[in-house]
Amino acid sequence: MGFLAPLFLFGLGGIAVPVVIHMIQRERKEILEFPSLMFMRKISFHSFRRQRIRHWVLLLLRCAALLLLIIAFAKPFFRSSILATGFNGAREVIVLLDRSYSMGYNNRWDIAKDAATGVLNDLAAEDRATVILFDNEAESGLRSITNRASLTSLVAEAELSDAGTRYGPALKLVEGIFEESDLPRLETVLISDFQRVGVDSTSEVNFPEGTILTPIAVGSSDAEMSNVSVAGVLFDRKYFSGRERIQVSARLTNRGMASVIDLGVTLEMDGRSIETLTIDLLPNGSTTVDFSSVTLGDVPMNGVVRIESDALPTDDVFYFVVSPGQIVTVLVVGSSRESDNSNLFLTRALGIGSEPVFDIRTITVDDFSASDLDGRQVVVLNDTRSPSGQAGRSLAEFVETGGGLLVVTGERSVWPADSPDLLPGQFGTPINRLSRGGSLGFVDYSHPVFELFSAPRSGDVTTTRFFRYRPVTPVPSATVLARFDDGSAALTERRIGNGIVLLWASTVDSFWNDLAKKPVYLPFVHKLVEYLADYTPPSPWFSVGQVINLSSQEIRLSARGGSAAEYVVVSPSGTRISVDIGENTEFIDLKEQGFYEIHNANAVDDQPLMVAVNVDFAESDLTMVDPEELASMITGRVGGERTVNTDSTRFVSAEDLENRQSIWWYFLIGALLLFIAETVVSNRLSRTVMSTD
């Protein structure tokens, strides 16, 4: 016999209570006046302190009632061998239930839940079971339990997620549970739509030998239906009479085997329906829908592209946030020579671009004054002397307060000693590499300026020929981002205050090198200026499963928070998450499709930052893998050994034994009956005492 809550047995000490009451009750509170205690005082004290228990029946009744009550609370159960016989074939059953959003196709989810419930109902009494709900992550509720009611309720309460399918994490979890299990038979049931997209993550799984995997495919017998999804949107920004207009284009694909005719596609901006177009789509076809241009305001707008609901409704909607196009203001300071073309390549390259748009102003260094810096984010000193006097001090202050400065050296570059100390390094007289030209020998591809070129076939800056450049001796606080093949610094960075200064050791025209004629020139100067302007392109949407960093610069600026802020994040389903950002970064796991609202609790005007989250478009591809093939692929790899427990009584947990036996009820009823008997007996006794009095 065991107890589920043995701590209650400490209550047995409570049995002393009736014993004490029986000892004490003989000393009544009433007082009898007696002429003199002269004689009693002569009698030794202890002789009347010793007390004797009367009403033994009553005492035993009370003690027994308390005993039964305490035992009932301790939840007793028997570990008798009779109950455990026939448990030799006990199974460890794990039900894997796919809850990725593709399971919402037609009625697959209901079928899957029914199948899971069916599996749980077929379990034998001694079987232990676990239910794992998985999408791209796996989640198990109660592990290895025999209580079927809680498992079936877990299945009944399960809901579809907005995430994609990955079998790997779920199977890995199964592997872990099986390795811990000591039952002789291991079985797992995989209830899924067996999408091919989820399969590639199964390679790491090794089940113990003898594991049986039973695949239950839902939706394999579905009729051929269309499955149109909104795969994404594109924006085309235009400026029309000083206002920014945006044209939204939506890409639609039909992953189903049935064609679609007259499908309504609607664009909604800020909750208002803007335009509805109709399209036709062939099986496995795709198309782009161009909506009319929309004028953007000063604040970001929430946009939704929606199509008429089909068999898989989750991917029929696409959320995005359109921010007003950002403008990076650049001041190009050239030399004083009028017939100079040194700015030509630079200004032309910056003139191309819509995200962001570069607003360029060109002046000569002689005209340069402090007022020219107003409203500018980046200053380019292109092959010219350093500004001196008041202008030089203003430039230093401009950098200190967060401005960006690009110093391009060339023929006319002079930086006298009395100029402000801004340069990342001192440059010397030009080096001539006229024969074959030099090239870049080292490039820091992890730096934002060169990150774009890090991937293969994304542009090679090292093919540029440098015929002339100035040798640079970097200051200790400077970082060299690129070097020429002779080891001389090509691009040097120095941070001063909140601002950044970059020193380019050659020109940005075709005079000292052929960079301006290379395809990488345009992205290179764009990235240089974007980096100096601290520009981050706003993300119009995120995908389910991504995380956003609330302490990132972008969020801080958009949500108008300070350096340390408190955010309240409201998920699309209405769940509120409070995030207090101190020194540490805070991440929000985006799990739901729709708009997340990020409120800054400290902001005066609470204009929330909207973050659009869309489902993984790949999950719309319902192409199936053969379930049997997948099962044999998983169970084919045999894992390590494990020990099987032959003690059959351990197959049933104490909770379940107690739950099944429920002996406490009998103890409770027994205690109740004893209390009734006690009431009757004590009433009768007190009546007798009163009559004798």
Add this chain to the structure above:
Amino acid sequence: MTEPTYSTPGARFVDPTVLARIGSLNLLARTVVDGFINGLHKAPYLGVSVDFAEHREYMPGDDIRFIDWRVFARTDRFYVKKFEADTNANFSVLFDISRSMSFTSKGISKLDYGRYLAACLTYFATKQRDRVGLVTFDDDIVTHIPPSAKHLNVVLHALDRIQAGRPGSFEKPLFKSTEFFKRRGILLVISDFYDEPTTLIDALKPLSYGGNDLMIFHVLDPAEIDFPYEEAISFQDLETGLKMPVIPEKLREQYRQLVGEHISTLSKLCAENRIDYALFNTAQPLDHGLFKFLAMREKLSRIR
């Protein structure tokens, strides 16, 4: 001559609780004492004197030598001659009215019982032409009525009014009262005598110094003797207020033994000091105790 009441001998032992219902103490005393004296063959206090005081109707037991034959010749009735000397004795009751005397288990309290005893004997003494007086005391003297032939009503009235109140003691009030008894007389002390016997005797002895005839009536409630309690209970001393939780059944035997020892020691010490001692149980009829005592006293006086 006609016999008054109480032709049946058993009728004399009237239950004191019944007597207690009779409001007037005077009547009560008369009832008891008359019945009692009628049965007595010889009056215990017969004065020896030549001074004629009055005639009294002959009662069985009277010495026929004192029958006045001349009166018989005139009236055809027997009268005995009483002489002055008989009334010369002072009869004083010293009544302990301390708080412990108010105790009663059931029936009448010790105080009432003592009151009846005092009233009876005072009446009885008046009948014999004795002068009667009363002293009540607790830890001091409360009332003092000097002995006088005319003080019967005063004494009875005082007895009727007394109430037990304060805790009592013996030494101080008894010593003080010795001042009142310069002249020889009969002194009766009625109390429950809750004190050590030696202390009691030391307090009582001075009373007998002047040649007084000292009697003590030890009045106890049956509960004080038998200790019949069953339930565990807290006892409170009526006089000191001391409380004591007691389990009577554990205590009873020892208690009875101690009370028995107390009574026997007291009676033994009284005998040694020529003091007449009598124990009265309030459950017993009043005249029963009186009769026993006076009969014994007569016997003892013969020996003396």
